Structures are given as structure tokens and as C-alpha cells.
Amino acid sequence: MTPHPKAADTPEKESFLLAILNQSPTPMLAFEPLHDGQGTIDDFRVNFANGAAERMTFMSLADMRKVSLLQTCPSAGPLGLIDRLVHVVKSGEEVRDEIYVDFLDVWIDVSVTPLARGFVATLLDITARKRAEAELEERGRRLQGVLDASMNGIITYVAVRAQSKDGKQGSIVDFQFQTINRAAMNVLGLTENPVGMNMLSLFPSLIAHDFFDQYIDVVETGNPLRFETDYSDGKGAEGWYDVAVAKLDDGFVITFNDMTYLKNAKQVEQQQTELVNSVLDGAINSIIAYEAIRDPASGVICDFKIILANPAAEHYLERLGTELIGQKLLTLYPEELDMGLMARYVNTVETGQPFRTEAFYQDTATWIDLSGSKLGDGLVVTFSDITINKQAALELTQQAEFVSKLLDGSLNGVMSNDPVYDDQGVLIDLRILSANQAAELYLGSSECDLVGKNLLELYPQHIDMGLFAMYERVLRTKQPERMEAYHRADVEVWLDSSATPLDGDGLVISFIDITERKKAQRQADTLIGELRKSNANLEQFAYVASHDLQEPLRKVMAFGDILQKQYSSLLDETGADMIRRMQSAAERMQILIRDLLTFSRVTSNSDEFCPVDLSAVVRDVLTDLDTTVIEKGARAEIDSLPTIKGDALQWRQLFQNLLSNALKFTRAETIPHIRITYTKVNTPEPGFATLVPVDLLTLAYHRIDVSDNGIGFESQYAEQIFQLFQRLHTRSHYTGTGIGLSIVQKVVENHRGYIQAQGRPGEGSVFTILLPIGNV
Structure with a gap:
């Protein structure tokens, strides 16, 4: 203050x-x-x-x-x-x-x-100063108005120089905006006036485009610069520009004109020219442009001169060489006058009406598809050789006749049909278009009587048989279907019928009478049912017999034990021996009855199958046989076995019998060696061709091999050993009833599998089991 x-x-x-x-x-x-x-x-x-x-x-x-x-x-x-x-x-x-x-x-x-x-x-x-400043501002506004009125972009820059230690003028490091008009701001995409800002801060890409060095050269040398450029900086300055640069004090003025539209127009024109040439050069069809030759006196067209021909036309007419331009039509093809083509060409030129036709040239035996349209005082003719198409059409006709004969030779009735819809688009019938001879024979009508008729009007039973519903589904889903249909009026009728959609909206129906086959099948089903009932009765009988026989047998064995224990002192050696023989026979009879009862209980009921871990089953069986394994010093090697869907108790019986046999039928002074291996096979080996049905050979199978180094057997007994009560050795050498392998086979069959035995005397045996994967 x-x-x-x-x-x-x-x-x-x-x-x-x-x-x-x-x-x-x-x-x-x-x-x-x-x-x-x-x-x-x-x-x-x-x-x-x-x-x-x-x-x-x-x-x-x-x-x-x-x-x-x-x-x-x-x-x-x-x-x-x-x-x-x-x-x-x-x-x-x-x-x-x-x-x-x-x-x-x-x-x-x-x-x-x-x-x-x-x-x-x-x-x-300060009135004088203020008025001077106002005058300067007004001049600036007037200058800016002039600049803004220009359609060219105009910018003035002043050099920004580096500081020099010796006081001399430094090198140019940038340029600063001094003035810029509206056109330049629009081109550069600027929304705010950049006056006072540095060039490179807004457009650093100028260095990469080498423009910056050129601007420096203009300022330092005074040499003006003029060029055209296709420029884009990602900020709005994009397109073709005509650029002029001139020195202004310690800076420069740049004027540029957007010529993108002109460049694009030229480019479009060039592209269109290239496109037309490409179309002409790449066209498969031959193209020739003609100019009319008129009579000087009357002005009537008397010939045509070729003014343009594409490569396809030159290649097609190569017999005349490549110099087609300038050739006259009637000189090349005088026959076109008699063929009426010359008159068509003249009419197109005079009326402007295009045409298209096919022509046959007898001297070369060729067919030509050609069309013409007016072009100035001439026309353009496009043509292609359709000789192959004509030949193909002939072949198609011949093929159609062949197919017709083939269908007529078919045992199946075949009809083609068109759908008939009501106003709401609901299928109400089928209109018959064609029928082969088998259909005529089966329906009892000629093709003339069938074609054009409605199917349901002739054969309304197709609704009750469910066939018409199948036709409707096939037309709706475009998926073929097949079904067996039954109808009974005066006689019963079975039809095996199929429906296949056509590419359009049609339907092909194929059918064959299977009534006799159905009757035979019904008889076979009846016999099979009776056989199953008989087998069930036999199984019940075996069960009851084996069960009821055990009671008296137990009494015989009990009384035998009493005689042996209480009265053995009263009997001589012969009597005691007879009692021992009686007891031994009764014990064998008891084992036989028990095995028979076990065999009768091995039934197939796949509805009760559940997942079974075969590795766990084998471990349990070996645990039960542990005493025998230890006594004989046996060695067992077990692969990891699969988990299948089946009956666990039956599989326990199977492995119990196979492993017991492997430990029973051993060679003296030989350590028993049991091996269980597992693999998946897509197609069984050729050796199974007689075991597995032919239609099942391509399935995937579980293969389980149970092998031993025991006494083996002759290959001729490979099937006999699975039969009930069959024994290959006397009872004095090996105990048993001959039922064990029958149980094994029945278990495999219950699980829809197959078993095969292979053996060599003195070397051992192999039991191979095949189980279909996913089918057990």
C-alpha cells in the first residue's frame, strides 16, 4: 500500500x-x-x-x-x-x-x-495505441476471413530453433502454428485452433513420412516444394492432397488441396476398366462386339465387322488366328445367312430387341447357345459351345429310360408323389406322379390309372395302417422313414414301406408285401415260446429232482455213518469195505446233485445285471483257494480286469471252476502257474470266425485269457469238455462231476459272450472268453 x-x-x-x-x-x-x-x-x-x-x-x-x-x-x-x-x-x-x-x-x-x-x-x-490494436485485429479478422473463404487448406508456420551456445541461430527442431484457415482445420480434423502449438505435438507422424525434413529444407534453402501425396495420420487427415510449400520469413506457408475425389474417380474409372477387361478375359463364354456395315446407298445392314473379341472367342476361333479385329461376319461364317442368324442380328440392331437361341453348325457338328444385344450401331454376341450339354441331355434321357427299366425290374413297388395341402397348409393327400410295374402289379392298376390320382382316394386304408402319418412326418422333417404296417380286411396284409423326401416338396414311396414272412415269423415266435417253456420246465425239473434227491441221499449217508461207527466190530473186512464203498458212492452222488443244482440255478436275466469288478471277483476266488495255492506252491499272475455289467455270483462260479481246474489238473514235480490276461479287441482273430457270428465280428470285445501249465488236453476234445457230465480222465486220477466247465460256458452265454478252449497234452490249456463291450 x-x-x-x-x-x-x-x-x-x-x-x-x-x-x-x-x-x-x-x-x-x-x-x-x-x-x-x-x-x-x-x-x-x-x-x-x-x-x-x-x-x-x-x-x-x-x-x-x-x-x-x-x-x-x-x-x-x-x-x-x-x-x-x-x-x-x-x-x-x-x-x-x-x-x-x-x-x-x-x-x-x-x-x-x-x-x-x-x-x-x-x-x-492510450487511445492511439488501442485504435492501432483494433485496426490490427480488424486486419487480422479480414485476413482470416479471406483465408477461411478459401477452399484450399492454408497454414503458416514459424520455425522453432534449438538454443545455440555461441549465440548463433540454432537448428530447426519444430514448427509453430501461426495461422490456419477453416479448410485446413477441417482437413486435419482439428476442433480447436492450434495457433501457438507445435507441429510435431499434433502430428508426430510427419517425421515418419519424411515431410518434416522436406519442410526444413524449404526454410533453410528457400526452394519451394510441390507434390501429391496419399496421406493418413489416423486423426482425420486422410486422402490424396496436392501440396505446395513456400518459405515465409523464418518459416513457411503450406497450401494443400484435397484431390481425393478426383483420385478416387480416376481409380474407380481404372478399376471399372480393369474389371471389364477382367470379365472379358476371364469369361468362359465367348464375347464378340460387331459394328454394322451398311450399304452406302440404302443404309441397309449388309454385314458386320468385329471390333472386339475376348480371349475365349479368340481361342474358340483359333483356326482363324488371333487377328479377329476387323474381320467380317459373313466372311467367317457365311452359313449364318442361311441359318437365319444374320437376320436376327439385323433385327436386334434396328429394333433394340435382344435375342437368345441355339444353333447347330453342320460342318463341325457342334451346338452353340448364343445371345445378342444392341450396342451403338452394332451388337454384342455372347456364345458358348453346348455340344457336351446336348450329348449329356441325350445321355440323361437314356439314363432315365434305364432307371425306368430298373425300377420296373424291382420287386419293390415304387411311386413318386406330390403333396396336396389344404388352405391352412395341412397335408390332406398325395398325388401320384409315377409308379413302376411292381406297384402296378401289387395295386392291380396300370400306371395310367394311377398317375394324377390322389393316393387316399384310391387306398384310404393308408390312414389306419399309420402310413399316411409317416408320409406327413417325412415331408415335415425331410428325414426318410421306414415302417412295417398291418391291415386286415378280407385277408390280413403286412407291408414293409419306406418314404424318402425329394429335393423339392415331393415324396418317393417304396413298399413290398411281407405278409408271408410275417406269418412265418409268427410261427417261429410260437415255436420259440414253446421251446422256452419246455426249457423252463426242464430247468425246474432238474432243480426239483436234484433238490428232492438230496433228502434220501442224506439218510443213506447217515445210516452208513451209523453202521460204520457202531457196527464195524460186528462186520468182517469184506462188510466194512462194502460200507466204505457205499459211503464213497453216496458222497460222489451228493457232489453230483449239488453241481447239477448249481448248473440249474445259472440263469440269464440281463434286467438284474449290475456293475461287476472282475478283478475283485478273482481276488475273492483266490482267497477261497488260498489253502490249495499254498499246498501246491502255485503262482498266479492277474492283469487288471474290467468292470462289466453282469451277475457277480455267476462270475464267481466261472472263475472258481476255471482256477480250481488249473490247480487240480497239474503235472507232477511242476509248480502250477496260472495266468489271467486282458485286452480290448476291435475285431476277434481269424481263429474266432467259427465261434463268433459273422455279423458280430466287427464289434469291440473284452478278451480274457485264463491259461495254466497243467496236463492240458487233446485239441479234439476242445468242445467236448464243455458238455454236461463229460470227463477226459478217470475218477481214480482226478475227482469231479464233469459239470464245472458246463457252468463256465453257461455263465459266458448268459452274458452274450463266447468261450473257446485250447490245450496241448503235457503243456497246459488256455480258456479264452470274449464279451461284447457295451452289450452285457
């Missing part, structure tokens, strides 16, 4: 200071505040003015004191000048501002300093 000057000590001193102020060339005014009724400052009034101020305002101090600041300058209130002056008085802060005095029409640079209760204003007339 500037301190207030002290009051003059004497009148002489005060007069001296006033004289000095009056002699000052700078206008100075002192203002005192004016208050409203509430004591608030709301205006100011001059209480001192030096001579310079009086001269500037053309008013004396006395006149100035008659009016307040707001009366002199009414705009001081709305512009906030009064509020700022009040702030100076209250805060003691100095302010400086430029204000326009409207009643004097001058611009004043005002410096305000607080003084006592008011302030001192020092004035400087």
Missing part, C-alpha cells in the same frame, strides 16, 4: 506542490467519496485536477466538481468500476486498468492510489 502524502505544512509549500502538479504532463485527479442515506459509498466526485487533466477532459476543476463520476461516465456502474474504487478506498490497495471513457471517446490507462478518504487517479491517454 502506498502511504498517503502528508498535508502541506505551509501555504507556500502547498502552492509550490500545486504548481508542480499543474506543470506535470500526466493528467492527475483526486476523488472524494459520496455516500447514500445509509452512509454507504455509492459514487465519487473530483476534488482536485491538475492542468493536464483539465486539458484532457476539456473541463475546469469547477465544472468537474459539479458532476459525479457516474454522471460523467454512466457505464462505470454496470462495468463494476465503482465497486472496484470502493475496494481501493477501503483496502488501501493500488489498482491499474484500461477503461473506455464514452463521453470523451478515449481509452485511458488509469492507475488508482488511495489518498485520505478517497483516491488519486493518474491518467494516460
Whole structure:
């Protein structure tokens, strides 16, 4: 804050200071505040003015004191000048501002300093400077208006140079925008005026395009630059531009014109030309353009001259060489006059009506498909050799006759049909289009009587037989179906019928009478049912017999034990021996009955099958045979076996019998070695061709081999050993009833599998089991 000057000590001193102020060339005014009724400052009034101020305002101090600041300058209130002056008085802060005095029409640079209760204003007339600045701004606006009116982009840049330590001018490191017109901003995609910004900050890609170095060369050498460029910076400047660059002081002016449309137009024209040439060059059809040759006197067309021919036409007419241009039509093909083609060409030129026809050239035995359309005072003819197509059509006709004969030779009745729909699109019938001889014979009608008729009108029983519903599904789903249909009126009828959709909306029906086969099948099913009932009775009989025989046998063995224990002392050696023989026979009979009962209980009921872990089953069986294994020192090697769907108890019986036999039928002084291996096979080995049905040879199977190094057997007994009660050795050498392997075979068959035995005397035996994967 500037301190207030002290009051003059004497009148002489005060007069001296006033004289000095009056002699000052700078206008100075002192203002005192004016208050409203509430004591608030709301205006100011001059209480001192030096001579310079009086001269500037053309008013004396006395006149100035008659009016307040707001009366002199009414705009001081709305512009906030009064509020700022009040702030100076209250805060003691100095302010400086430029204000326009409207009643004097001058611009004043005002410096305000607080003084006592008011302030001192020092004035400087800056009207000339302000008017000069306004003129410059107006010139700038006019220049910018001229630039913005230009359709070319215009930008001026000034060089930005590096600082040089020796004070010399440094190298150019960038350029700064000085002016830019609206067209340039639109092309460059700028939304804000970049004046004052550096070029590379907005367009760093200019370095990569080598433009920046070219601009530097223009500034440093003064050589102007002119070029066309296909430019894109990803910010809007994209397209073809005609660019001119010229030095301007320490910078340059660049003018560019968007010529993208012109370039695109030329490119489109070039592409269209290339496209037409490509179409002509790549066309399979021959294309020839003709120009009419007219009689000078009458103006009537008398011939045509070739003005253009594509490579296909030149190749087709290669016998004439490649110089087709300029050739006359009737010179090349005089026969076209008699064929009527010349008249067609003339009519197209004169009327503008295009044509298309087929023509046969006898000298070359070729067929041509050709068409023509008017082009100026001539026409364009497009043609292709259709000789092969004609031959193919002939072959198709012959093939159709062959197919017809083939269908007529078929045992199946075959009919083609079109669907008949009602107004709601619901299938209501089929219209017969054709029928082979088998269909005619079966239906008792000729093809003439069938074709064009509706199927249900002739044979309504197709609805009750369910056939019409199948036809509807096939037409809807476009998937073929086949079914056996039954109908009984006076006689029963079975049909094996199939329906196949055609590519359009048609249907082919094929059928054959299988009534006799169905009757034979029904008789066979009856016999099979009776056989199953007989087998069930036999199994029941075996079960009851074996079960009921055990009771008297137990009594015989019990009484034999009593005789042996209580009365052995009363018997001689012969009697005791007879009792021992009786007991041995009874024990064998008991084992035989028990095995027979076990065999009768091995039944097949796949509905009760559940997952069976065969590895766990084998482990349990070996645990049961542990005593025998230890006694004989036997060694067992077991692969990891699969889990199948089956009957666990039956598989336990199977492995119990196979492993027991392997431990029973051993060679003296030979350690028993049992091996169980497992593999998956897609197709069984050739050796199984007699074991597995031919239609099942392609299935995937579980293969389980149970092998031993025992006594083996002759290969001729490979099937006999599975028969009930069959034994290959006497009872004195090996115990058993001959039922065990029969049980093994029955278990395998219950699981829809197959078993085969192989043996070599003195070497051992192998039992191979095949189980269909997924079918057990």
C-alpha cells in the first residue's frame, strides 16, 4: 500500500506542490467519496485536477466538481468500476486498468492510489495505441476471413530453433502454428485452433513420412516444394492432397488441396476398366462386339465387322488366328445367312430387341447357345459351345429310360408323389406322379390309372395302417422313414414301406408285401415260446429232482455213518469195505446233485445285471483257494480286469471252476502257474470266425485269457469238455462231476459272450472268453 502524502505544512509549500502538479504532463485527479442515506459509498466526485487533466477532459476543476463520476461516465456502474474504487478506498490497495471513457471517446490507462478518504487517479491517454490494436485485429479478422473463404487448406508456420551456445541461430527442431484457415482445420480434423502449438505435438507422424525434413529444407534453402501425396495420420487427415510449400520469413506457408475425389474417380474409372477387361478375359463364354456395315446407298445392314473379341472367342476361333479385329461376319461364317442368324442380328440392331437361341453348325457338328444385344450401331454376341450339354441331355434321357427299366425290374413297388395341402397348409393327400410295374402289379392298376390320382382316394386304408402319418412326418422333417404296417380286411396284409423326401416338396414311396414272412415269423415266435417253456420246465425239473434227491441221499449217508461207527466190530473186512464203498458212492452222488443244482440255478436275466469288478471277483476266488495255492506252491499272475455289467455270483462260479481246474489238473514235480490276461479287441482273430457270428465280428470285445501249465488236453476234445457230465480222465486220477466247465460256458452265454478252449497234452490249456463291450 502506498502511504498517503502528508498535508502541506505551509501555504507556500502547498502552492509550490500545486504548481508542480499543474506543470506535470500526466493528467492527475483526486476523488472524494459520496455516500447514500445509509452512509454507504455509492459514487465519487473530483476534488482536485491538475492542468493536464483539465486539458484532457476539456473541463475546469469547477465544472468537474459539479458532476459525479457516474454522471460523467454512466457505464462505470454496470462495468463494476465503482465497486472496484470502493475496494481501493477501503483496502488501501493500488489498482491499474484500461477503461473506455464514452463521453470523451478515449481509452485511458488509469492507475488508482488511495489518498485520505478517497483516491488519486493518474491518467494516460492510450487511445492511439488501442485504435492501432483494433485496426490490427480488424486486419487480422479480414485476413482470416479471406483465408477461411478459401477452399484450399492454408497454414503458416514459424520455425522453432534449438538454443545455440555461441549465440548463433540454432537448428530447426519444430514448427509453430501461426495461422490456419477453416479448410485446413477441417482437413486435419482439428476442433480447436492450434495457433501457438507445435507441429510435431499434433502430428508426430510427419517425421515418419519424411515431410518434416522436406519442410526444413524449404526454410533453410528457400526452394519451394510441390507434390501429391496419399496421406493418413489416423486423426482425420486422410486422402490424396496436392501440396505446395513456400518459405515465409523464418518459416513457411503450406497450401494443400484435397484431390481425393478426383483420385478416387480416376481409380474407380481404372478399376471399372480393369474389371471389364477382367470379365472379358476371364469369361468362359465367348464375347464378340460387331459394328454394322451398311450399304452406302440404302443404309441397309449388309454385314458386320468385329471390333472386339475376348480371349475365349479368340481361342474358340483359333483356326482363324488371333487377328479377329476387323474381320467380317459373313466372311467367317457365311452359313449364318442361311441359318437365319444374320437376320436376327439385323433385327436386334434396328429394333433394340435382344435375342437368345441355339444353333447347330453342320460342318463341325457342334451346338452353340448364343445371345445378342444392341450396342451403338452394332451388337454384342455372347456364345458358348453346348455340344457336351446336348450329348449329356441325350445321355440323361437314356439314363432315365434305364432307371425306368430298373425300377420296373424291382420287386419293390415304387411311386413318386406330390403333396396336396389344404388352405391352412395341412397335408390332406398325395398325388401320384409315377409308379413302376411292381406297384402296378401289387395295386392291380396300370400306371395310367394311377398317375394324377390322389393316393387316399384310391387306398384310404393308408390312414389306419399309420402310413399316411409317416408320409406327413417325412415331408415335415425331410428325414426318410421306414415302417412295417398291418391291415386286415378280407385277408390280413403286412407291408414293409419306406418314404424318402425329394429335393423339392415331393415324396418317393417304396413298399413290398411281407405278409408271408410275417406269418412265418409268427410261427417261429410260437415255436420259440414253446421251446422256452419246455426249457423252463426242464430247468425246474432238474432243480426239483436234484433238490428232492438230496433228502434220501442224506439218510443213506447217515445210516452208513451209523453202521460204520457202531457196527464195524460186528462186520468182517469184506462188510466194512462194502460200507466204505457205499459211503464213497453216496458222497460222489451228493457232489453230483449239488453241481447239477448249481448248473440249474445259472440263469440269464440281463434286467438284474449290475456293475461287476472282475478283478475283485478273482481276488475273492483266490482267497477261497488260498489253502490249495499254498499246498501246491502255485503262482498266479492277474492283469487288471474290467468292470462289466453282469451277475457277480455267476462270475464267481466261472472263475472258481476255471482256477480250481488249473490247480487240480497239474503235472507232477511242476509248480502250477496260472495266468489271467486282458485286452480290448476291435475285431476277434481269424481263429474266432467259427465261434463268433459273422455279423458280430466287427464289434469291440473284452478278451480274457485264463491259461495254466497243467496236463492240458487233446485239441479234439476242445468242445467236448464243455458238455454236461463229460470227463477226459478217470475218477481214480482226478475227482469231479464233469459239470464245472458246463457252468463256465453257461455263465459266458448268459452274458452274450463266447468261450473257446485250447490245450496241448503235457503243456497246459488256455480258456479264452470274449464279451461284447457295451452289450452285457
